[in-house]
Amino acid sequence: MWKHGDDDYRPTFSAARTWDQLRFKRTKVEWSRMVWFAQGVPRYFFITWLAVRNRLSTEDRMRDWGIMQGCELCGERDETRDHLFFACPYSYTIWEPLARQLVGRNINLDWHWTVNRLQQMGGKSLDYIFAKMMFQTIVYHIWRERNARRRQQNWTSIDQLRRRID
Structure with missing residues (x-):
């Protein structure tokens, strides 16, 4: 018997039933x-999942390990997830024109507002799927650019990053 x-x-x-x-x-x-x-990219899922849970190794989290560095994208003294996505002028300049097309004209630079707005869109509409894909793509590429600058690799300009995301 099972x-x-x-x-x-x-x-x-x-x-x-066994799994349950x-x-x-x-x-x-x-x-x-x-x-x-279903339509997303696994590596974008993962970085977005870490960002939503605030588990990316941003400066405010690394401070506990004794590492002190500011935002590599704009020079802000205190790098947090909320700053990096999308209060940072570099990331907001990338986010705003792309998001306006799918999320609406009233774009806010607050992380929580952005996540809530995407959740409110809901449904299975193509606009909602594109908005989620765009959000994850931007989060992923901004995180990659931040890490590249931290490792002193080649920097990507805002225009180059926009083209790559597009």
Whole structure:
């Protein structure tokens, strides 16, 4: 007999029911559909997931390890996730014209506002899918540019990065 649930045993095996018995279920987070969707790019998913959970190794998090560096993109003294996406003049200059087309004219540079706005769009419309893809692509490329500058590699201008994202 196979366990299908609490006090529910059946003669047939079900991988789905076994998985449900083994795993610890947590409540679904609001941002999950904005991060994980079928049309996205896995490496963009991952960086966006880290950004949404505020787990990227930005300066405010590295400060606990004794590492002090400012924003490599604009020179701001305190680099945080909220600054990097999209309060930083470099990232906002990239984000604003692209986002305006899909998210609407009232673009805000606040991270939480942006995430909430994308969640509110919802649905399966093409605009929503493109908005999520654009958001993840921009987050990924800004993070890559920030890391390239931190490692003293070639810098990418705003125009070059816009073309790459487009």
